[in-house]
Amino acid sequence: MKRREFLHRTACAAGAAFFHAGVFARHARTLPALSRRFTAADTVTLGKTGIQTSRLAMGTGTVGVGHHSHQTALGINGLSDLLLNGYDRGLRFFDSADSYGSHPHVAEALKHVPREKVTVLTKTWARDAASAHADLDRFRRELGTDQIDICLMHCLTEGDWTERFKGVMDVLSEAKQKGIIRAHGCSCHSIEALRTATKSPWVEVHLVRINPVGAYMDSDPDTVVSVLREMRAAGKGIIGMKILGQGQLRNRQDEALRYALSLNLLDAFTIGAESKAEQEDLIHRIAAT
Numbered sequence: 145m146k147r148r149e150f151l152h153r154t155a156c157a158a159g160a161a162f163f164h165a166g167v168f169a170r171h172a173r174t175l176p177a178l179s180r181r182f183t184a185a186d187t188v189t190l191g192k193t194g195i196q197t198s199r200l201a202m203g204t205g206t207v208g209v210g211h212h213s214h215q216t217a218l219g220i221n222g223l224s225d226l227l228l229n230g231y232d233r234g235l236r237f238f239d240s241a242d243s244y245g246s247h248p249h250v251a252e253a254l255k256h257v258p259r260e261k262v263t264v265l266t267k268t269w270a271r272d273a274a275s276a277h278a279d280l281d282r283f284r285r286e287l288g289t290d291q292i293d294i295c296l297m298h299c300l301t302e303g304d305w306t307e308r309f310k311g312v313m314d315v316l317s318e319a320k321q322k323g324i325i326r327a328h329g330c331s332c333h334s335i336e337a338l339r340t341a342t343k344s345p346w347v348e349v350h351l352v353r354i355n356p357v358g359a360y361m362d363s364d365p366d367t368v369v370s371v372l373r374e375m376r377a378a379g380k381g382i383i384g385m386k387i388l389g390q391g392q393l394r395n396r397q398d399e400a401l402r403y404a405l406s407l408n409l410l411d412a413f414t415i416g417a418e419s420k421a422e423q424e425d426l427i428h429r430i431a432a433t
Contacts, residue, residue, distance in 0.1 A: 182431070184430045193326065193327040195326060200235055204246035205241055215249070218249075223246065229420045236262050239414040240265065247287050255288070267331060268283070283295075296328070303337060305340060328347075328349070329347045330350065335371075350383065351383050354384045357393065360386045384412070405433060
């Protein structure tokens with residue numbers, strides 16, 4: 145990997161920390177009553193894709209960079225067991241990425257569950273057509289599956305990415321037509337890229353950083369929420385990430401989860417637990433919110 149590319153990926157993993165001290169308290173005081181009770185295992189549909197999965201996705205990429213993350217540090221069997229523990233509790237959404245190095249771990253878990261019962265999401269760093277083709281072939285081998293449910297372009301920062309990386313978009317569109325993937329979209333790491341994604345009819349699924357304090361987000365919460373409303377109006381699938389601000393809200397999880405649920409804009413959200421106890425506690429907190 146070239147040094148410039150490595151630095152860019154590291155920066156994307158770290159994110160831009162828009163941490164506003166007073167924002168969280170303001171949101172925490174004004175959160176509306178939830179319209180209904182939620183559970184992590186609720187069946188949701190991602191926008192207009194027709195893909196149904198669990199509300200909570202099991203993230204595998206906490207500080208995920210260089211084919212490593214906190215979750216992959218558990219080892220193939222350790223992370224596979226964690227995914228299966230979630231599956232046994234109704235979670236049906238495996239969130240992986242090439243940069244996390246979590247494909248082999250997901251593949252091991254998939255050996256023990258009906259493939260059609262699980263939604264597998266992964267992400268490619270490809271920025272040209274040839275790399276995208278190669279990634280799709282390799283990802284399916286690594287994941288041990290003929291079809292990937294959702295493939296996202298990972299960590300887009302450029303405001304003109306739909307023009308600059310059209311070759312990758314075309315490859316993913318063709319892959320969908322052939323049944324290699326079921327849906328395509330992107331994760332964005334700048335407000336400019338996020339706005340461009342919202343306007344693009346090609347984007348079917350968005351992975352969006354959102355929490356009440358702006359930690360590791362593309363902009364302040366109010367700005368991002370306004371973009372989320374545009375996404376929702378366009379019928380796009382929306383998956384929230386950085387719900388706990390990459391650990392900054394670890395001691396205020398209930399409030400952060402309530403914020404995410406109260407928006408009524410996220411189809412699902414992904415959080416990376418690092419142990420079965422942490423995962424089960426998270427499931428309990430969502431049900432109790």
